[in-house]
Amino acid sequence: MEEISETFIKNVKEKIKRVNTLVEAKKMKVDILGKNGLLKSKFAEIKKLSPEKRAELGKMLNDAKREIESLLLDKIHELKKMEEQHKIVEKSIDLTLPGARRNFGKLHPISQITQECVDIFNKMGFEVVEGPEIESSYYNFEALNTPEWHPARDLHDTFYVNDGRLLRTHTSSVQIRTMESRKPPLRVISPGRVYRKDYDSSHLPAFFQIEGLVVDKNVSISDLKGTLENAIKSIFGNDKPIRFRPHYFPFTEPSIEVDVSFPEGKGKWLELLGAGMVHPQVLRNVGIDPKEWQGFAFGMGIERIAMLKYGISDIREFPRNYLDFLKNF
């Protein structure tokens, strides 16, 4: 009997150890400790023994019961925990996988730079104006003080259209249209596409410009300098040296070019924009009295700004529109 009890307890303990599911463990609890469980039958068995023996075995059984109870509870607890753990792993997501990306596009760098420039000048009170790309010679040249046989036309190798008009060589034509249709004071900026018959690694036959015009009273070269310096610093940062160099455009007097020096350029100055005080003849051409009004104008190439800002070496990347190029910006 004693041996039986001992082996019985030993067996039960072994069994408990081997259990590895919660369902089994719960079943075992009922089978061993339940109303009709194994232990109950053991207790029933010892009722037949002598009182001493009964007491002795009873104690043994009671101890065993407590031990088994505790073992089972621990087991159940352990299995419960394990099960929870499994559930968590099952529910979990491997977030080291790359995101399943929704499609998104990007604006062409031309648009991005144009937008940036427009925003900067908007804040300084410039309003966007636009004009046609196929233009009459008058708006592109004559009104801008550049008569037909003027040597300055050499700088603008012009595309002509079969109906006698031309593709505008600069957005300055929009200045004329604006001054014709509005009264000063004026502060406008005209972004847009312009055309020159020129094609190599730094020239495109169709490219983008942004031009500005201020007509007001007592506007000076100092205002021109301040406005452009402010804009250039907004675009390229405060640390780039800028210089204002005399130049020539038929429609401004004095005429100015603005150069910027980039650290990568090793002290070389790069021409960034052309500017100047609006030529009195241009004002007269649109019926504005140059004794009363004066102002300044400026223009810059969008591709050039983008190339300097992003380190693009070949201007022909822009019209190619290769996705691997566009993704950079």
Next chain:
Amino acid sequence: MKICVQWLKDYVNSTDDIEKLSNELTMSGSEVEEIERPFEKLKGVVSGKVMEVIPHPNADNLNVCKVTDGGKLYTTVTSDKTVQVNDVVAFAPAHESTTADGKKVESVEIRGIKTHGMMLSLKEMGLESHSAHVFRFGKEMELGKNVIDLLNLDLTSFELEITPNRPDCLSHVGLAREVAAVEKKELKLPRLSAELPRSGVDVSIESSGCWRYMAIRIDGVKVKDSPLWMKRRLASVGLRPINNIADMTNYVMMELGHPVHVFDFDKIPHSKIVVRNARDGEKLLALNSKEYKLNGKDILITDGENPLAIAGVIGGKETGVTYSTKNVLLEIATFDPVKIRKTSRAIGLSTDASFRFERGVDPNSTEFVAKRLVDMVVKFAGGTVAGGSDLYPTRIGPKKVFLPRKRLASYIAYEPEPSEVVEIFQRLGMEVSTESDGWAITVPTFRQDISEDVDLIEEFARIHGLDNLPTSLSLPYIAIKENKWWKFKDNVKNAMVGFGYYEAVTYPFVDPKLVKTSDPSGEKVMKSPKLVNPISPEMSLMRPSLKFGLMSVVAYNVNHQQSSVRFFEMGKVFSEKSESEKLGIMATGRINPYDYTDKRNMELLNLKGDVEAVGELMHVELEFRQKDMVDFEVGRGAEILVNGQKCGIIGELPVEIRDFMNVHSPVYFAEVDLEKIFKAQKPARYVKYSQYPVSSKDISMFVKKGKAKAEDIIKIAKKSSKYIMGLKVSDFYIGKNVPKGSYSLTITITYGSMEKTLSEEEINVAFTSLVEELDSKSGVIVRKVS
């Protein structure tokens, strides 16, 4: 244009700091683009003495010489039989030296004799265009010394960009004047001694395009090589020395900026000069050996009958100066810049002379230039002045321009010291008279660019230095106006980016052949503006649609390993009379190429969805009217309408076009007129929604294509009850269990009311009647309701 710094110093005692000088010129308006050392490639060439001259054993026309540089003895072979023992030559040792054009001197075998270097001529040292002989130093000379030092070839030249308004700066004296003004130094002009005769040459002007013509005849000149110093200077500014007479004309032009010409007087058949307009078709064989055909607008220098030169552009070959010329006629003239420019353009020839004449040469500099040229000819070619003529039909004088003090101050935002103002103008060669309210300035005629006060302001500003003027950020306040059209276009672009499209920016010029592929009638090609002078025939048509540019972008990307591409472009398209701004969209491949959980390919309905979404974002209701058109596959195209008016197209490109693009999956394209959408925008308004619970019902049906249209089904459903609060397509399916030629469609209808909660019965009545109506419609079979 090039100038030589050492030459410039003849006229102004400028700084020795080359960088500083370059900066001074740049910052006063004559931009130095490049600082060059014209003889830098001539390396390792030294003075050497000829020790032995023997005939070449294998060639009668060659000699073998031994030359020493004071140390080693070198063997060399020459064809110049005048080289004698004891001659001091410019010797280029093999492997260690290069000629002026940068060619390395090698050790070579000439007819069995191995050489260790060569004796150079002036040509090989960059100082002559043709050389007959090896160069020899005239006297005993230390041996082994570099020729750069011996011949003073250590020169610096500037390549400058002279703006078209400043022809006066196209010369050394002109730029010296600029430097003198910046550095506040004296300008030193060449001293003159010649007396100019006013008679003895028969000249007449019959063309209004000739403003002044001076001719000087010099008899008994000796045409020969120029002195070395003159060759050196001309070579340093990129001109090739020819002979003393030709070199002097170039020298004077580079010195004073006034192009001059010299005729061989004995070769002028009628011995006189008549300046007249050319006759149509008249021809001249020019100095460059090319024949030019002229017309009545060109000015010719003739002898009354025979053309001698194309005025201001190029001289004739017949009357050109040669080594046998004895008597010369010097021409110092000025012509109408526009006429010269037209001629130069018409005959396609730009010369140093025409470049200056078309920018404007001062007729009043004629005497000075003539005297300078005569002085030089007499000095370096001998001869005596035998006669002259000077015709100047319409004399021009200096202009007076007044610069008000207030005007200057208002332009530069401060009042400068009057003394500085006066000094700057004086140094620029102007006379200044100070008055109470400004300065009266007499502008010399070489400054035709100055005609009003702002021109003088520029002179002050550039010499004072633009960088030295104050900078201010104090523009007057102005109310900021927003350009709504610009903003609208920006919003559309941003919406497209949000829908997953990359922006393309393509050329507005397209290939007419490409346009014809989708326009067999040729109507678009006919109507689109064409370029008269395109870059190439493939870029000669102004685009009638954004499609063509997008096609090349999509094709380029697909053919460069990008299988799924979605692009949009916004830009002008052109027709006969007008241009309009459009939005073009083109896509092919997967809807979500970056989402590995979504393998769906783009369908035409996806593109339609994107177009609708743009419309909705812009508060515009777009309609689509299915229509077959040449742009698209049959049955896969539609017109887009706004307020009943056509504003665009959408569809799938025909297979042939896709094949042409070398793209193998379907390509979808839509294009809308942005201005029409912009104008149709409705302002955003608040619309009340129901506060009561709503309920939804689904109805699924088979729709037979060609018999029934989704649009009509939706219309019927919408009108079926006053309780419809919303309606959407919730499923679309083609495939298993769907009859051929039909599709399965499920719509979800939301019933509700603004006033109450609808009863079950109210909803059922409405829904049942709809189901019955749809089921009775031809081409529709209701298969399930819930």
